[in-house]
Amino acid sequence: MNTHIFPESSVAYLSLHAHLGLVGWFLLLITGVGSRLIPMFLISKYSNKNLLWWVYGMINGALVSFILFKIAGLTSIAFLLSIIAGLTGILLFGVYCYKAYKVRIRRQVDDQMKISLLSVAQMLIPLIAIILILYFLPAGEYLNISILYGFCILFGWITAIILGMTFKTLPFIVWNKVYTKKAFKGRTPTPKELFSDKIYSGMLIAYLSGFVLFIAGILLSQDIILKVGAFALLLAAVLYVTNTGKIITHQQKQL
Incomplete structure (x- = not known):
């Protein structure tokens, strides 16, 4: 007696598991947090709840439809609906961030916000990759694009938003802990000075x-470019840890 709920082996559903995590967790987390933090750090009064509900609906609609189409075993044409919904959600989120940027009070945008805004644009790269895989490349000849798809998700918008928002939020958290009782007793370092x-x-x-070199290495299948790109990403990680360590270990000092 066959007691399996799904008709195929568990390996066939790994893509469902991956997208539930990446879209259902990471993408929704980033769009949700970003919709609050990006306007806040830009010092922008822009708000549009209806637009954000559309973003929420489109992204979740894309995820749910993808799951249903996958389980039903439909052809790649059906997945186009999921891709369109996801693309629409990301574009609407981009519109939201752009409008917040346009009406910002702080005219000068620091590097942390620039890389955070870049992460929004990087969300489009995986969608372009999946469209190429499903509709333009012959079956069995898209391994590099599949790798590109995963790489651009993990090392693209997820990494970029982390690199940006860490150095907007963590310094303030540490500063608030260290200097909250000393702020009115003399000059203290600003959070950015941590x-x-x-x-x-x-x-x-x-x-x-x-990021750019690794993408080039994937597309060109050149190991040397991949290694140089990987080294640069490793260096970025070391510098990230060094700077966050500098913040976390900051000791109180009066200026």
């Missing part, structure tokens, strides 16, 4: 260089 701008700039250069 980490090194030079290390942060170096981290961004290493990250962006590594």
Whole structure:
């Protein structure tokens, strides 16, 4: 007697598991948190709950429809509906961030916000990759694009938003803990002074260089380019840990 709920082996549903995590957790988390933090750090009064509900609905609609189509074993044409819904949700989120950016009070945008806004644009790359895989490349000849798809998710928008928002939120958290009782007793460092701008700039250069080089290495199937890109990403990670360590270990000092 066959007691399996799904008709295929568990391996066939790994893509469901991956997308439930990446879209159902990471993407919704990033869009949700980003919709609050990006306007806040830009000092923008822009708010549009209806637009955010559309973003929420489109992303969840894309995820649910993808799951149903996958279980039903439908052809790749059906998945186009999921892709369109997901693309629409991401574009609407981009519109939301752009409008918040346009009406910002703080005219000068720091590097942390620039990389955070870049992460929004990077959300489109995996969708372009999946469209190429499903509709333009012959079956069995899209291994590199599949790798590109996963890489751009993990090292694209997820990594970029982490690199940006860590150095907007963590310094303030540490500053608030260390100086909250001393703020009115003399000059104290600002949250931005808790980490090194030079290390942060170096981290961004290493990250962006590594990201571009690794993509080039994937597309060109060149090991040397992949290794250089991987080294640059590793360097970015080391600089990230160094700077976050500098923040976390900050000791109180009066200026």
